[in-house]
Amino acid sequence: MRSSFKQCFGLLLISVLLLSLFFAWSPGSLSVVDIRPKLRGQIDIILEEKIQNIISGYDVAHRLAQNTCMCLADEETFRLPFSNLLFPRVWAHNISLAFLESHPDPSGVQRHRAQEYSKFQERSYSPADVLIVAEANSPLQYPTQGVEVRPLKTIIIPGLGLKEETGSKIKHTVYLTATLGTFDVAATVERVSVEGQGEKHMILSSPLLSALNRQLKFVTYTNTVFHPKTADTVQFSTDVHQSFFTIKVGHGTLPKLYNSGYQSEYNISALVTIATKTFLRYDKLKDLIDSIRQYYPTVTIVIADDNEHPQPVTGPHIDHYIMPFGKGWFAGRNLAVSQVTTKYVLWVDDDFIFTAKTKLEMMVDILEKTTLDLVGGAVREVTGYAATFRHTMSVEYGGEEGDCLHIRTGYHHVIEGFPNCVVADAVINFFLARTYKVQGGFNPRLARHGHLEFFIDALGSLHVGSCSDVIVSHASKIIPPWSKTESQKSYDKFRYSFSNADNDVHKEDFYFKNRFKCMTSH
Template identity: 55%
Template sequence: MRSLRKTVLLAILVSVVLVLALIHSWPTRAYTTVDVWQRSGSILERHLEERLPELDHRLGNIPFHVRDKCGKLVGTSCSPRVSAHPLHTAFEASDLEEMKRRRAKEYKSFPEERLTIPYSIQRRGGASSPKNNYHPRLGLTRLPRDHYSINFTAMLGTLNVAAEVDGVKIKGDSEMHMTLSSSLLPNLNRQLQFVTYTNTLFNPSTADHRDSPMLETEGHQASFSIKIQHGVTPKLYNTGSKGEYNVSALVTIATKTFLRYEKLQNLIDSVRRYYPTVTIVIADDSENPQTISGPYIEHYIMPFGKGWFAGRNLAVSQVTTKYVLWVDDDFIFTSDTKLEKLVDVLERTTLDLVGGAVREATGYTATYRQTISIESGEEDGDCLHLRRGFHHVIQGFPNCVVTDGVINFFLARTDKVQQVGFDPRLARVAHLEFFIDGLGSLHVGSCDDVIVNHATKIKLPWTSQSESDKTYAKFRYPPASSDATHTKNGLLFFKNRFQCLTHN
């Protein structure tokens, strides 16, 4: 009996120890982190390089003869003489090296769509060169034969060789069908390193325009896919001299105002206290616009009541810096509005847009983080689901998360915002519609340690509402049965093909 009692007590003690250990090791936060930091070079390119075999360096000793530039390599005659204008003369000689350094820095971080697949080619007549069209990874393994032959067939272009190797016979060069043959396998493999492809049938309206040249040799077939497209033209921004982030060179502040000039002036004054040389772009659709002037201020007048998203489009269209900071006209900058922090997130990650936080007069701080998902439907359309929250914490930025929609205070890559755009039919009641339109192309984050204040909306009992306040409220807060609400729902139904909307 005593031994049984000891056994029970020992079991209880062990259980208590295990429970305490489990509680101690339980994570305080259930959120996972995700790495969205910038990487040099395309991820897809690196994966392909890891899988492709190394070139046979023994072929390097086999001589070859490069074809003349005006020969039948590309299937066209030489271009007529054209004039060339050097563009570097736009800068003083003393500034040129610094400009080259800045350009190289920006190009290094240019988005990864520069290289979508390893053999992406431009159409003939574009700014392409044979070295961009090489396919150097072709080759045959050693087979006991007296003669070797390979047939190439393409559907949308011609096959060519940039150089000729001794001992290899070429038939059908610059045609859709080409044959290479030789009794020397190393020489044939050397010749394969100089096979090129030139597109001749170009259809830019096709989303996935590809050719799949076929290779045939005795008893074997293979093909490789070539995506045909124009190269992506980089759009780089001059971000200023080296050193710490130059916010004035990197960021433009954009806002839309309607009747609230006193609040707008408070915003401008607060910005100037911390960022005296940052450009502020203002879109204004007031009925009787007032003059807003001063250094680094651009004031654009719109037709009366043109609307919220139309004003956003106008303001953002005038931004020439790499990033645009969107703010409402009744926000107030404080010492917590550190734009450098938001710049740092976008410079060091793959995010396109990062929101901050807004502090109300009551002391409550909001980020309005939203996750957006689409449930596929049938003929009646899909279902849109909006939920408060986020997906992951961002590695290296503990105050930042990946999400899909943020509050109306965000820093974004200018070209990405312009690409998504703001539907001008959404005149007064709109916000998440921008993020819905950008879903799948806009990578969104949110940081709660960069905070802007919101001007108080508390009205004292003894103060009367001005006529401009009454007019503003009429436009800003239409009834649920108004045309503005019907317009928004109609766009979700028709433009975005949604049949239902759920949110919490």
Template identity: 60%
Template sequence: MRLVKKIFYCLILVPPVCIVLYCFLHYPENTVDIKYKGRSSPHNSPGYELWSLREQYPHISYKKKENIASQLASNDCSCEEQRSLFSNFLRRDSVTDLELVFDAAERQEVKQRREKEYQRFRERTRSSADALLFAKANSPLEYPIQGVEVRPLKTILIPGLKLQAEPQQRFEVNLTATLGTFDVAAEVDEVTIEGEGAMHMSLSSSQLDNLNRQLQFVTYSNTVFNPNTADTVLFKTDGHQAAFTIKIRHPIIPKLYNVKSQSGYNISALVTIATKTFLRYDKLRELISSVRKYYPNVTIVIADDSDKPQKIEGDFIEQYFMPFKKGWFAGRNLAVSQVRTKYLLWVDDDFIFAADTKLEKMVDILEKTTLDIVGGSVREVTTYSATFLHKLSVEAGREGGDCLKIHQGYYHAVEGFPNCVVTDAIINFFMARTEKMQQVGFDPHLSRQGHLEFFVDGLGLLHVGSCSDVMIDHASKITLPWTKKTQNEILYQKLRYIQASETDSNLQNKLFYFKNRFKCIRSS
């Protein structure tokens, strides 16, 4: 009896095992070419500019409206200093030519290497969804212009496909893709379908209504895995062609913070204070003491790259030690990486909390608006406070690189928050959404100086605001003549101001030139 059971189990198990082994050994290996293709295209493609319209309708004259045409992007920014007849009386733009920070012998090599990296960057980030597409007027084809998405390697129904045409003997449409295949979820009578399960599919019928009904069941299946790209689908009929994109991407995964609801804001549960210190333990202890006066239970994260680190004792304090002189931005990365709350407050180690350092106001605007980061005011003396409001913009500059423009000021006020405005760069006292800070990060090349670089890297990623009614004090930098400096103060002065000023200024410009592909910075 046992022998019969064994034979029975073998007869059941052997065929599936053989099938699995056969599939494993003979299944076609799917390969995808993901190398850099080296495809070149005009800078800021598609470059739909006013000058490109000159060849259209050449027999019709036109008169340019200068006040409007001058606002159009020229994609050829200038780094030359702008002068005017009254330049001696008005403030002029200052221009920093970033190429000049390199020696003449290395300038051309650096420029070529930067351009090569830039082309790779464009290949890596460019998507079909960025292409400029037009829905031609009076086309018989109806199709989705945007908003169609599919998960990688998944299938969807393509919405909105339809043909409108005059009566004829036979109607036909064709669909072509490059990253997926077409099929139909249902079949309609009197419709002929060719190419089901392929990248090109043709549908035809003598009845227009039948064909349109069949188009409602057309599916698209992504077959080439890429977590964030798009496929351009060509939709054709006799004498007409249209194109639309299907985005291929995973859903955005939310990052939610589990904070128990209560009346008012639980600052200890919502906010972590982060700072970077270097040799200035007296200033750091004064900062912590001032924080504890108003927020005794808020966690303080400290990144420390001092030569002889001192342990900072106290509840709700996390101190992380780094190699000596590891750097200002490297320390900011470390501190931010350890924040677990929804928001983080960045402060310098020589700031001092005061009665009007109201973190609740910062939390309130972040909770109620789309801002990602909101700054306050730093009070240098009792009658003076600084907010550092700057607007940033980038002008296209073709092959030579782009121009970074820095303007003082802000865009507009925030409704419901009368002392708050929207801008691009703020002072070094701000509260931010933790995940957005971690997304942008800080360039660890900047060792002792740096601030604007973070906001340049975050341009387009961060929605920035500033509120002048949230203030923090800055420890006085005035040194009395009879006061003897400590060894740490002497070393800090040397490394922070003397050595850093000799190296970091050129380094900052080199980073702007190569990493951000700027050819100059214009500030006003």
């Protein structure tokens, strides 16, 4: 009995030892890294205190924005026919009130939004965005920007130095502190003491300033926390002075290139795909296709179709995709644009008509020669007026209740070299865009309307322009009620009747997804 117990105990002991060795040798257990989002570290707190000390005592600092934006409408001083057209008045919309008053659990959704926003801030935070001020008369020399390292790789930090006068001290000492990596030296210099090699905090000292500065030329930084795109804020200091600089950590940006073939002139068929969404308007779609073929016979046309009873749309260079019934405009946009393989995609409504003034070459030219991501044209209505729908937008930061969105009719400035083109934030529903910049960018929850919402979501990521000399015509919408077909009546019913559910989606989109509390506009 005792012999059996000893054998079992021996087998158990051996098993434990083998398991311990296995986990010790397992590659996955060599290092454990906390990749949870972090908002602020000790270095960030020190930086904030230094900035507050710099601006304290100046009255102007108290007059700056304090994250308490307000949306105020213009007072209506007089009322005349068409006064809003002649003298545009700013109106204000309280998004928080409109959304919360109809929500069954307003306090609960407020808490949920606050939690989601906090997580978003953690994910999007980058130490490279923290304000760093290099104070005057510091003897420390360091790189202010342009230092980058690939994730988990090593670099030599350029430009480190100390400019104290020779012989002013018995011993010269500098300190380096990091958060996401460690320091080391690529080579050692005589009469220099180095402590903390391979750690986040390293001390270098020497009685000879020249030796210390030579050693600083060999200081390396190794990133130890993998992240595809972030930054480490490095503290570089002496016993008296402090300085900070950032090392960007991340993979390089991979290019997205389109092989359109070498060409001395723009080959529109190789560069552009035309995308549209159709619903209950096959007659209008046919007119659009016929007009395109008159000027661009070989350009590919991608059609997203969410009709209940789809009809075949055939012809050369036409891709026709059938969707579930009534999925909506933005879902159709996402589908159509997702199938584009050319460098540029032209978005058109299915009731547009190409004319001799619909010169896609001009739109391609401005995208090829500028940094714009998207350029809109003009849409000529049956009245002869060509609309460009140019708007500027800005977000004013607010407090816990949310931010304020301000939309104004107009543009920022004219584009040099293109006198008929301007920079704006939102343009007409006829635009040419870099394909990869707009793929997947349309909110599929917005079914019947939401053109402006696309540009709101793209604010800060899309560089937008508008050219008034590229014009597409709009099929006439003036149809006597008694002459409308059943198809036209069905289309009007879907297009122009907004249910409470549709309105609730828009309210939620602004209040929760974009975290707005109010908006103003002309």
